[in-house]
Amino acid sequence: MSSPVAHTSLILLLWPGLRARFQNDISRPRRVLLAIAVLAALMGPDFDLVIGLFVDAPLATYHNGGTHSFVGILAGGIVFAVIARMIVPLPMGPLLVVGTLAIASHILIDFFTYGRGLQLLWPLSQERIEAPFVLFRGVRHSSDVTIGTHLLNLLSDVLFAFAVWIVSGWVRHRHTANPPLPIDETGQSG
Numbered sequence: 001m002s003s004p005v006a007h008t009s010l011i012l013l014l015w016p017g018l019r020a021r022f023q024n025d026i027s028r029p030r031r032v033l034l035a036i037a038v039l040a041a042l043m044g045p046d047f048d049l050v051i052g053l054f055v056d057a058p059l060a061t062y063h064n065g066g067t068h069s070f071v072g073i074l075a076g077g078i079v080f081a082v083i084a085r086m087i088v089p090l091p092m093g094p095l096l097v098v099g100t101l102a103i104a105s106h107i108l109i110d111f112f113t114y115g116r117g118l119q120l121l122w123p124l125s126q127e128r129i130e131a132p133f134v135l136f137r138g139v140r141h142s143s144d145v146t147i148g149t150h151l152l153n154l155l156s157d158v159l160f161a162f163a164v165w166i167v168s169g170w171v172r173h174r175h176t177a178n179p180p181l182p183i184d185e186t187g188q189s190g
């Protein structure tokens with residue numbers, strides 16, 4: 001798994017699209033709650049760690065399982081949309097898109113993170129599918145990892161978050177430089 005730094009940095013790309021849907025007609029506390037819900041969705045599949053509070057079993061037996069699958073993406077997207085709909089009066093469609101993208105981004109990052117592969121086809125198959133190459137160094141749970149390795153892993157996630165920040169700034173700049181064309185009375189843009 002990657003660290004929360006890498007996963008949650010993607011709110012920089014998801015939030016502007018969502019934010020544009022409600023302008024300023026939603027109160028600040030609701031906007032904050034919605035942002036927290038997006039952050040939770042970005043970390044959503046790792047909520048399987050909660051199982052560790054209730055069972056006395058090794059992490060490997062319950063973490064990175066069914067929540068990190070295609071079914072998990074669909075289920076997580078729906079759960080996010082239902083919760084977000086209780087916070088803001090937006091149509092379900094865009095909320096489903098944001099929720100699904102958030103969960104899918106988490107699984108995509110974890111897929112390309114050093115580890116033991118993901119059960120992408122759960123519950124049809126328990127097979128762990130590994131990416132052909134590793135892009136993220138990930139969080140290592142084993143105790144024989146040195147503090148230097150932990151710091152290096154964190155640094156690589158911070159660099160990823162920095163790249164996301166750069167890309168989000170570029171997208172924002174493009175959007176301001178090329179605003180959508182106004183629509184005339186005939187419905188034509190121009």
Ligand SMILES: [Zn+2]
Pocket residue numbers: 001002045046064068106110
């Ligand atoms: Zn994960």
